[in-house]
Amino acid sequence: MKKLIFIAWPSDPFNYRSVQRLIIITVLWVGFILQAVAAETLSSGVLAKGTQWETAFYRRDSGVAGPVVLVTGGIHGNEPAGARAADQIRHWPLKKGRLIVVPRANIPGLKAGTRYMPGESKLLHNLNRNFPMTDGELAAKGVLATTLWEFVESSEPDWLIDLHEGIDFHQINSESVGSSIIDVKGEAAESVVPRMLQVVNAEISDPKKKLVRLRYPVNGSLARAAHERLQAVSMILETTSKDQPMSTRTRQHRLMMHTLLGQLGMIDGPAHLLLPADKSELRIAVYDAGGVGKRGPRNLDRVFSKTKSLMRRVGVADIRDGVLGQFDLVIFPGGSGSKQAAALEEEGREVVKQFVEAGGGYMGICAGAFLAASNYSWSLGISNHKTFCETIDVSGIGRKSMWFRGGSAPVTMELTDEGRTILGDFDGIFEVRYQNGPIMSPMDRQGLGNFRSLAHFRSEVSKYKPQEGTMINTPAVIVGEYGDGRVLCISPHPESTDALNRLVQNAVRWTARRR
Numbered sequence: 001m002k003k004l005i006f007i008a009w010p011s012d013p014f015n016y017r018s019v020q021r022l023i024i025i026t027v028l029w030v031g032f033i034l035q036a037v038a039a040e041t042l043s044s045g046v047l048a049k050g051t052q053w054e055t056a057f058y059r060r061d062s063g064v065a066g067p068v069v070l071v072t073g074g075i076h077g078n079e080p081a082g083a084r085a086a087d088q089i090r091h092w093p094l095k096k097g098r099l100i101v102v103p104r105a106n107i108p109g110l111k112a113g114t115r116y117m118p119g120e121s122k123l124l125h126n127l128n129r130n131f132p133m134t135d136g137e138l139a140a141k142g143v144l145a146t147t148l149w150e151f152v153e154s155s156e157p158d159w160l161i162d163l164h165e166g167i168d169f170h171q172i173n174s175e176s177v178g179s180s181i182i183d184v185k186g187e188a189a190e191s192v193v194p195r196m197l198q199v200v201n202a203e204i205s206d207p208k209k210k211l212v213r214l215r216y217p218v219n220g221s222l223a224r225a226a227h228e229r230l231q232a233v234s235m236i237l238e239t240t241s242k243d244q245p246m247s248t249r250t251r252q253h254r255l256m257m258h259t260l261l262g263q264l265g266m267i268d269g270p271a272h273l274l275l276p277a278d279k280s281e282l283r284i285a286v287y288d289a290g291g292v293g294k295r296g297p298r299n300l301d302r303v304f305s306k307t308k309s310l311m312r313r314v315g316v317a318d319i320r321d322g323v324l325g326q327f328d329l330v331i332f333p334g335g336s337g338s339k340q341a342a343a344l345e346e347e348g349r350e351v352v353k354q355f356v357e358a359g360g361g362y363m364g365i366c367a368g369a370f371l372a373a374s375n376y377s378w379s380l381g382i383s384n385h386k387t388f389c390e391t392i393d394v395s396g397i398g399r400k401s402m403w404f405r406g407g408s409a410p411v412t413m414e415l416t417d418e419g420r421t422i423l424g425d426f427d428g429i430f431e432v433r434y435q436n437g438p439i440m441s442p443m444d445r446q447g448l449g450n451f452r453s454l455a456h457f458r459s460e461v462s463k464y465k466p467q468e469g470t471m472i473n474t475p476a477v478i479v480g481e482y483g484d485g486r487v488l489c490i491s492p493h494p495e496s497t498d499a500l501n502r503l504v505q506n507a508v509r510w511t512a513r514r515r
């Protein structure tokens with residue numbers, strides 16, 4: 001038996017002082033046949049260090065000769081799916097070549113949600129016009145483009161892929177380049193782009209929303225400069241932000257990148273690996289697809305932005321593909337429980353139940369607490385509660401469904417002793433936003449343990465007479481178990497209130513069995 005250890009260091013002279021750490025992963029090959037033996041090397045660092053444009057890069061070197069692919073995301077700050085996808089792709093193990101990723105190129109823009117670089121003049125504010133132009137100067141313009149360009153040049157990429165988003169589908173509105181691949185001419189692009197389009201379009205049912213091929217990256221763009229100055233095969237991948245959840249858009253970027261890297265023989269793992277192999281950090285999946293309002297996932301991003309955790313948006317296709325297995329828990333945020341159930345379909349609901357049964361955590365907020373309930377034909381039945389949802393004849397008004405209590409309104413709630421143990425020391429009665437969350441009571445279903453209350457409402461809102469008195473003192477937060485998994489349901493919206501961030505963080509950690 002022969003044991004070989006091969007450590008590959010970054011091969012080119014790399015004089016960025018900013019290389020912060022170099023993680024050496026050694027792979028041991030044990031066997032009789034001597035084969036190509038390699039160790040993957042991960043390194044990372046910071047570009048534009050000490051300026052407001054500081055941004056991280058990540059290099060993954062397979063140790064086996066092969067293409068150098070450089071991926072950028074977040075060049076435009078209002079195109080977050082590219083940045084999120086790049087931050088997932090950088091965790092894909094490589095068979096050969098090198099993958100270099102700058103996931104969040106324009107961090108001030110991403111934070112502000114703006115296309116342009118905040119605070120820059122009109123001449124300089126579009127980062128993707130600041131790279132060396134056709135027949136123009138050799139240098140890039142401005143601190144960030146100059147730093148990125150020097151980094152790209154020194155990386156000597158064979159391929160450069162820049163992940164973007166358009167505001168509309170190109171086939172529906174030709175003013176936008178949304179849902180397209182904008183590549184350079186040449187045989188190499190020809191050999192991969194049609195297949196990338198085929199794979200990503202296979203999941204898009206509306207023909208007008210399918211991605212199309214466009215030529216040629218705009219003058220001043222990183223993709224064009226990398227092609228013209230460095231002879232890289234480059235392309236801009238564009239998803240569309242309009243009417244599509246983040247999970248769909250990041251998935252499309254992943255599908256295209258996975259196809260490309262697969263065609264280049266660099267990977268053979270799954271397209272929907274969203275997280276690093278190291279499981280030390282809390283791993284949170286947030287469902288953001290059918291039946292979810294925009295506000296919930298955004299609020300959860302904010303609640304966890306300063307914590308040590310990895311949060312990813314997931315959609316129905318991701319769930320069906322088994323991505324939940326990568327996570328400690330899944331959160332179903334506000335919106336409509338019945339619409340979430342309909343979007344998941346029988347198959348997706350079954351996958352969620354199996355995930356919880358096997359020990360995964362489930363947290364339902366408002367709609368997600370309806371979805372977990374046991375009293376609907378469409379609900380998951382993973383929590384032993386029913387909701388007050390009868391349809392009642394209201395005199396002078398007509399037949400009304402009792403779940404609806406009007407718009408968003410503040411109510412008060414109070415934690416139980418167990419509530420303070422799990423959710424934190426929030427003493428007395430405090431305010432929380434409420435918007436038609438479930439009024440929860442025991443369902444007494446056989447074979448499913450009873451829920452425990454962590455908090456009660458201490459005030460109520462009502463729209464119709466029969467609702468009066470039915471909400472006050474009922475459970476606002478409940479917990480239970482389904483199989484090996486913990487299920488925590490919250491009727492109101494504590495994630496909307498900064499003062500309750502800690503309560504939501506504690507709820508998630510407990511449900512994830514991280515406390």
Ligand SMILES: [Zn+2]
Nearest residue numbers: 076079164165
């Ligand atoms: Zn863009």
